[in-house]
Amino acid sequence: MDTNRSFAKSSFRRLHIDRKMMGILVVFTVLGIFLTISVIVATNTLSGLRGYSTFQVNWTEARKDAAFHLLNYINTRDDVYLDGFKDAMQLIDNASSIREELKAEDTDYAYLQELYIQTHTMPNDVDNMIRTYQWFHSFGDFQIAIQEWIDSDGTMREMEGLANEAQMLVNTNSLTFERQQELTNQVLALDQRLRGSKFRLAAALSSGTELLNFIMLWIAVSLGLILLTTGGMLSFRFLKSIKNWEREIEINEQKYRSLYEQNPNAVFSLSRDGLLISANRVFEKAVGMQAEVLKGSTIDRFVEKSDIKKLQFHFHRTLEGTPQHYETAVVLKKSAPMHVEVTNLPMVVDGEIIGVYGIARDITYRKEAELKIKEQLQEKTHLIAEVHDRVKNNLALVSSLIQLQQNLSKQPSSGNFFDNTISRIHSMAMVHERLYQNETFSSIRMDEYVNELLETIRRKYSSPSANVQLITHTNPVTLSIKQSIPTGLLLNELLVNAFKHGITEDNGKIEVYLSQEKDEVVIKVSDTGPGLCKDFDLKQAQTLGMTLISVLLRQLDADYQLSNEEGTTFTIRFKGIDVLSRTG
Numbered sequence: 001m002d003t004n005r006s007f008a009k010s011s012f013r014r015l016h017i018d019r020k021m022m023g024i025l026v027v028f029t030v031l032g033i034f035l036t037i038s039v040i041v042a043t044n045t046l047s048g049l050r051g052y053s054t055f056q057v058n059w060t061e062a063r064k065d066a067a068f069h070l071l072n073y074i075n076t077r078d079d080v081y082l083d084g085f086k087d088a089m090q091l092i093d094n095a096s097s098i099r100e101e102l103k104a105e106d107t108d109y110a111y112l113q114e115l116y117i118q119t120h121t122m123p124n125d126v127d128n129m130i131r132t133y134q135w136f137h138s139f140g141d142f143q144i145a146i147q148e149w150i151d152s153d154g155t156m157r158e159m160e161g162l163a164n165e166a167q168m169l170v171n172t173n174s175l176t177f178e179r180q181q182e183l184t185n186q187v188l189a190l191d192q193r194l195r196g197s198k199f200r201l202a203a204a205l206s207s208g209t210e211l212l213n214f215i216m217l218w219i220a221v222s223l224g225l226i227l228l229t230t231g232g233m234l235s236f237r238f239l240k241s242i243k244n245w246e247r248e249i250e251i252n253e254q255k256y257r258s259l260y261e262q263n264p265n266a267v268f269s270l271s272r273d274g275l276l277i278s279a280n281r282v283f284e285k286a287v288g289m290q291a292e293v294l295k296g297s298t299i300d301r302f303v304e305k306s307d308i309k310k311l312q313f314h315f316h317r318t319l320e321g322t323p324q325h326y327e328t329a330v331v332l333k334k335s336a337p338m339h340v341e342v343t344n345l346p347m348v349v350d351g352e353i354i355g356v357y358g359i360a361r362d363i364t365y366r367k368e369a370e371l372k373i374k375e376q377l378q379e380k381t382h383l384i385a386e387v388h389d390r391v392k393n394n395l396a397l398v399s400s401l402i403q404l405q406q407n408l409s410k411q412p413s414s415g416n417f418f419d420n421t422i423s424r425i426h427s428m429a430m431v432h433e434r435l436y437q438n439e440t441f442s443s444i445r446m447d448e449y450v451n452e453l454l455e456t457i458r459r460k461y462s463s464p465s466a467n468v469q470l471i472t473h474t475n476p477v478t479l480s481i482k483q484s485i486p487t488g489l490l491l492n493e494l495l496v497n498a499f500k501h502g503i504t505e506d507n508g509k510i511e512v513y514l515s516q517e518k519d520e521v522v523i524k525v526s527d528t529g530p531g532l533c534k535d536f537d538l539k540q541a542q543t544l545g546m547t548l549i550s551v552l553l554r555q556l557d558a559d560y561q562l563s564n565e566e567g568t569t570f571t572i573r574f575k576g577i578d579v580l581s582r583t584g
Contacts, residue, residue, distance in 0.1 A: 038219045044128045062091040067191040074183050077170045094118045141207040152197040159190045266360040318344040318356045339367040447474035461499035466506035475515040490552040494525040502527025521576040526569035
């Protein structure tokens with residue numbers, strides 16, 4: 001687990017954020033954006049209107065120049081005045097082209113900018129003039145101004161027709177005094193009409209400008225008031241949230257301090273350098289010193305020297321972001337060492353590990369109890385071992401007494417009885433001997449037991465010169481003492497019978513199989529002897545050995561299978577519910 005990542009949370013996420021304040025902040029931001037856009041639009045529009053005012057002045061001057069030069073040309077017939085008239089008309093033609101290009105759907109902006117420059121418009125105002133026309137050309141006042149513009153162009157076209165007529169009459173030397181007076185009067189009439197258009201055009205532009213100024217002012221004032229109101233609400237909510245945050249921080253600090261001070265365990269914090277930062281009263285009471293006195297020192301002084309390296313290892317592992325849990329002993333001046341269980345946790349601030357929190361729990365009583373339990377267990381272990389040893393010795397004593405009784409017996413037929421009894425006792429004594437030798441006294445390895453039992457019975461019932469082949473197939477099987485003794489007695493009876501009845505003329509083969517198959521223990525003992533009679537029934541057997549086998553099978557709750565093919569094979573299966581380990 002990456003502790004740095006798990007603790008790396010921003011203060012924004014940790015604090016309780018006022019949702020209403022966040023909503024007001026969003027509204028405030030949006031309104032601020034709208035106000036900024038409005039100011040930009042207003043600035044650009046005013047720049048465009050200024051450009052159109054300049055444009056109107058230039059157009060008016062061109063109209064005056066055209067009328068002045070045309071009147072002088074009619075009266076003086078001087079071509080210089082005619083050229084002046086044509087220059088003035090060129091500016092008016094450019095203005096007409098500008099209007100037509102603005103109205104076109106596929107406006108050529110580069111050409112339009114060039115035309116504006118040719119009409120002596122300020123270059124910085126050109127783009128804003130184009131945008132102003134596109135945004136506001138449908139307004140009523142601007143529609144009136146555009147119509148006056150169109151009508152004035154029509155009047156200028158009439159004046160241009162008079163100029164063409166005058167030029168033709170002058171060139172043909174047919175301009176009479178009467179016609180000269182008529183042309184002069186017509187030009188003056190047209191000029192008077194243009195003067196009226198100029199005033200109407202100026203009035204329309206002025207009215208449109210005032211309307212736009214009012215709209216922009218209203219938008220700016222409205223947004224400004226809304227912004228002021230929103231800003232006030234935001235400030236109020238923000239101040240309230242700050243107080244809530246401060247209160248929340250204060251409550252969390254009190255909770256932390258309460259958890260820190262009221263903790264029944266010793267709690268302390270260390271810097272990345274391993275120096276003590278703080279500790280609670282339990283820690284102070286344990287070491288017998290105030291935390292303020294210990295502040296800035298290491299805690300190595302309170303642990304045994306043999307544990308210092310372990311302490312440092314766990315400290316550095318915690319700084320890497322991995323919580324640690326370990327045990328150590330605290331050395332105290334006025335009392336015996338105190339055993340503690342320590343938990344180290346990373347101290348994380350803003351995603352950075354700045355130190356280590358430590359929680360030390362006093363486990364001295366638990367350690368003393370564990371030591372006492374170990375001593376008692378060791379004592380009981382010795383007692384159990386002694387019991388098994390004495391049981392083994394007592395069984396050996398009984399076996400010796402039976403052997404002595406056999407030696408004193410005057411009936412030769414009783415020899416087999418004594419031998420079988422001694423063998424049975426020996427099989428039980430071997431179980432107790434193995435339990436005595438084991439580290440645990442609740443189970444033994446039956447595969448090892450089988451090999452030892454087989455060798456003991458071979459020495460008892462087979463002469464050294466006999467050609468007896470012993471084959472074992474044993475896998476590690478561990479049984480509890482509850483099943484070990486009846487299993488040992490059962491193996492003893494089967495093996496004794498195999499040696500006594502399965503070996504003919506000191507020749508033969510005895511095979512033993514022992515294994516754990518799933519949850520079943522399987523034992524198989526076979527020999528190459530003449531086998532049992534065909535109608536043999538174990539339940540109806542009269543001999544002590546067979547009766548004992550039947551009893552032991554019931555005790556183990558075992559199933560058995562008897563085969564007389566090529567000798568005798570006895571197969572036993574029982575559930576190893578007390579098996580402690582299926583493999584060694």
